Amino acid sequence: MKKRYGFSKSRPNPYLRKAKRQITIRLDESTIDYFKGLSESTGIPYQNLINLYLRDCAAEKKRLKLGWAA
Numbered sequence: 515m516k517k518r519y520g521f522s523k524s525r526p527n528p529y530l531r532k533a534k535r536q537i538t539i540r541l542d543e544s545t546i547d548y549f550k551g552l553s554e555s556t557g558i559p560y561q562n563l564i565n566l567y568l569r570d571c572a573a574e575k576k577r578l579k580l581g582w583a584a
Contacts, residue, residue, distance in 0.1 A: 534565075 546560070549567075553560035 541564075549560040549563050552558075552563050556563070558566075
């Protein structure tokens with residue numbers, strides 16, 4: 515192992531499309547359990563499943579339909 519490495523000729527990762535940003539989000543326990551269950555059956559980590567679902571909602575421009583009880 516070298517004592518020093520030179521990074522003067524380095525370049526950004528060309529395969530990285532867009533880095534993910536870490537945030538804090540509060541989810542219901544039942545929601546987390548749902549995605550963890552899907553994770554076990556698909557083999558995809560539950561956080562990736564949540565990201566894929568939200569990405570699909572954004573791509574389809576889905577709108578939440580809220581109805582408050584009178």
